[in-house]
Amino acid sequence: MRMPMKMRVNLIERPPMLGAIPFIAVLAGWWLLPRVLDYPEYMLPPIATVLDLALESIRDGSLARQIGVSLLRLAAGFFAGIALAVPLGLAIALNRHVADIFRPVLSFLQSIAGIAWVPLAIIWFGVGVGSVVFVIANTIFFASIYNTVTGVQAIPTALHRAVRSHGGHGAGLLFNLILPGALAQILLGMRTSLAYGWRALVAAEMIAGTSGLGYMTMEAVQWQRTETVILGMIVIGALWMLLDRLVFTAIERRTVMRWGLLQR
Amino acid sequence: MNESAVLRSPHAWALSRKRARALKGALGVLLLLFLWQASVPMVGLEPYFYPAPVDVARAFVDLCAKGILPVYIADSIGRYAVGVPLGAVLGIVAGVLIGLNRTIAEALSPLLRFLFAIVEVAWIPIFVIWFGYGFTTILLALVYVVFFPVLYNTLLGVRTAPQILVNALRSLGASRWQVLTLVILPASLPGIITGLRVGAGFAFRGLVFAEIIAAKTGIGYLIFEGAQTQQTARTIVGMILMGLMWLTIDQFYLRPIERATVQRWGLTVEAEQR
Amino acid sequence: MLRVPLYFSLVLLVVVGVYAGARELDGRAKLRVLDPPLAQASAHYVVHLKFPPERFHLTRMQDSGRLIEVRNTAVYMMDVSPAAISGIAREYWVQSIERWPGR
Numbered sequence: 001m002r003m004p005m006k007m008r009v010n011l012i013e014r015p016p017m018l019g020a021i022p023f024i025a026v027l028a029g030w031w032l033l034p035r036v037l038d039y040p041e042y043m044l045p046p047i048a049t050v051l052d053l054a055l056e057s058i059r060d061g062s063l064a065r066q067i068g069v070s071l072l073r074l075a076a077g078f079f080a081g082i083a084l085a086v087p088l089g090l091a092i093a094l095n096r097h098v099a100d101i102f103r104p105v106l107s108f109l110q111s112i113a114g115i116a117w118v119p120l121a122i123i124w125f126g127v128g129v130g131s132v133v134f135v136i137a138n139t140i141f142f143a144s145i146y147n148t149v150t151g152v153q154a155i156p157t158a159l160h161r162a163v164r165s166h167g168g169h170g171a172g173l174l175f176n177l178i179l180p181g182a183l184a185q186i187l188l189g190m191r192t193s194l195a196y197g198w199r200a201l202v203a204a205e206m207i208a209g210t211s212g213l214g215y216m217t218m219e220a221v222q223w224q225r226t227e228t229v230i231l232g233m234i235v236i237g238a239l240w241m242l243l244d245r246l247v248f249t250a251i252e253r254r255t256v257m258r259w260g261l262l263q264r
Numbered sequence: 265m266n267e268s269a270v271l272r273s274p275h276a277w278a279l280s281r282k283r284a285r286a287l288k289g290a291l292g293v294l295l296l297l298f299l300w301q302a303s304v305p306m307v308g309l310e311p312y313f314y315p316a317p318v319d320v321a322r323a324f325v326d327l328c329a330k331g332i333l334p335v336y337i338a339d340s341i342g343r344y345a346v347g348v349p350l351g352a353v354l355g356i357v358a359g360v361l362i363g364l365n366r367t368i369a370e371a372l373s374p375l376l377r378f379l380f381a382i383v384e385v386a387w388i389p390i391f392v393i394w395f396g397y398g399f400t401t402i403l404l405a406l407v408y409v410v411f412f413p414v415l416y417n418t419l420l421g422v423r424t425a426p427q428i429l430v431n432a433l434r435s436l437g438a439s440r441w442q443v444l445t446l447v448i449l450p451a452s453l454p455g456i457i458t459g460l461r462v463g464a465g466f467a468f469r470g471l472v473f474a475e476i477i478a479a480k481t482g483i484g485y486l487i488f489e490g491a492q493t494q495q496t497a498r499t500i501v502g503m504i505l506m507g508l509m510w511l512t513i514d515q516f517y518l519r520p521i522e523r524a525t526v527q528r529w530g531l532t533v534e535a536e537q538r
Numbered sequence: 539m540l541r542v543p544l545y546f547s548l549v550l551l552v553v554v555g556v557y558a559g560a561r562e563l564d565g566r567a568k569l570r571v572l573d574p575p576l577a578q579a580s581a582h583y584v585v586h587l588k589f590p591p592e593r594f595h596l597t598r599m600q601d602s603g604r605l606i607e608v609r610n611t612a613v614y615m616m617d618v619s620p621a622a623i624s625g626i627a628r629e630y631w632v633q634s635i636e637r638w639p640g641r
Contacts, residue, residue, distance in 0.1 A: 018367070019374035026375070043394065097288065104289035105296050111510040115473045116503050119491030123313060196469070202385045203473045221389045229389045237382035244381070331631040332594050480597070520542035
């Protein structure tokens with residue numbers, strides 16, 4: 001059983017406010033710092049500046065626009081990647097020899113998928129949306145296809161034989177054995193591929209974007225608008241927490257709760 | 265492993281399973297190269313847009329002859345080899361310190377979770393503002409991205425260490441340090457290694473990104489510079505090298521360490537077998 | 539099983555060591571032919587490369603002294619310290635080094 005990457009400690013006994021204390025401490029420290037230390041403002045703008053910026057960009061809708069644009073690209077890249085990867089992966093994995101031939105190549109390509117493709121994407125699609133979506137789709141594609149192939153290959157041979165001996169073949173085999181068997185791995189892979197895809201989104205927007213959260217955060221460095229950088233960071237963090245939680249619960253509902261504990 | 269029950273072929277020339285798979289894998293690589301080379305005249309675009317494998321090979325030789333590649337590789341490896349262990353050590357230390365006290369662990373966990381949600385990529389801009397371009401920024405990004413997965417897993421391990429063993433040792437008069445090193449750390453080790461593996465993977469991608477933004481040497485920089493100077497073959501050399509470097513790191517360091525800890529401590533946590 | 543990382547690291551160290559040793563010998567050979575020979579003070583040198591230098595090489599040169607001119611495969615420098623020119627001599631992409639009167 002793989003150790004979960006995120007820690008889920010049950011806070012049943014302790015009051016939930018306990019978790020808020022470090023946040024309050026950080027905010028208090030931030031508020032206090034310019035009053036006790038002397039440093040240039042661009043290093044760490046006072047908390048009020050960031051709040052003002054946040055409120056303003058919420059009010060005039062610019063923050064919502066950046067968030068929307070980024071999420072749209074993520075969705076486009078995610079679905080494009082999955083739509084190509086899962087069928088192709090299944091097709092490859094159906095024949096054991098074909099799978100053995102392509103698995104090392106796919107593993108290799110997966111290790112370089114994503115951010116390393118940004119410069120190439122810029123040559124092909126120029127700076128802008130095309131490059132960003134391509135990089136995201138690329139990341140998701142290679143991560144998912146590798147997971148699909150390994151997922152199908154991990155289906156116990158005994159099960160294969162059992163279904164076959166009952167006369168299952170072709171489409172029946174696909175829907176009754178392969179898809180359910182590999183689905184757990186595919187869905188789990190989706191969570192990791194989304195994690196990589198999210199990073200690819202932010203990174204690609206920083207290098208090759210003309211809008212979006214990543215672009216907004218990186219561009220502000222040029223103008224030393226550190227408050228924009230900080231706002232961008234906070235929004236990126238909050239968004240990812242939401243996304244990951246959404247995906248995780250969705251996956252958990254479909255796998256653990258449908259089939260009981262995941263078997264490896 | 266599921267395949268152990270399969271009958272071995274009686275023929276003398278039959279290859280072992282492992283060797284057969286290795287050959288098939290090599291076939292896959294060759295197939296890819298062949299398709300790539302064949303597609304070049306079909307795509308019919310200039311080499312800076314769609315370089316052929318021969319262009320890439322030529323660029324590789326060129327980069328080596330000009331002494332650029334050894335320096336770039338060395339710089340990338342150097343940054344990685346300093347950042348990842350440092351992040352891991354800090355993560356373990358922090359995980360143990362935080363984990364030993366349950367209240368602190370539960371109080372800090374939401375903040376830590378939020379900080380890690382701010383992906384390492386998003387920290388680069390502020391690191392650049394604080395530390396400028398160069399080694400410090402890159403190192404910090406690497407340490408950051410390895411720190412959190414290792415921290416979480418250490419924390420988890422410390423918190424879920426078998427209480428029976430802890431009590432047993434305590435009743436025998438063991439000091440806190442002994443309890444730590446004899447029970448808690450070994451129990452958390454498989455988890456820590458998994459966290460390390462996750463962190464190392466993120467760190468590798470992060471390294472490339474950090475080098476694109478904040479470095480003047482390195483494989484990530486090579487990938488970027490190649491595209492910038494219309495020498496796309498160099499970019500591809502960089503990408504392939506990146507894959508080879510990860511292969512080396514994974515095969516020669518991460519997986520052996522993972523296997524060693526699982527085997528040594530005999531715990532039922534199974535490493536992923538591939 | 540920890541043998542694998544250990545052995546691999548050792549092999550790497552040995553390879554790096556051999557490489558460094560070869561560079562040192564090569565560098566000394568290039569400096570031996572200097573006339574007058576290498577002294578304590580800074581001097582002016584022409585570094586001959588095997589190819590026209592790229593940004594990478596010019597940056598390397600700039601860190602070593604004053605870059606004056608680049609003529610095809612020759613890089614003219616002034617006020618290069620002995621330590622710096624030794625460093626440049628070690629690079630395998632440097633064909634030869636000679637002195638020049640400077641400007």
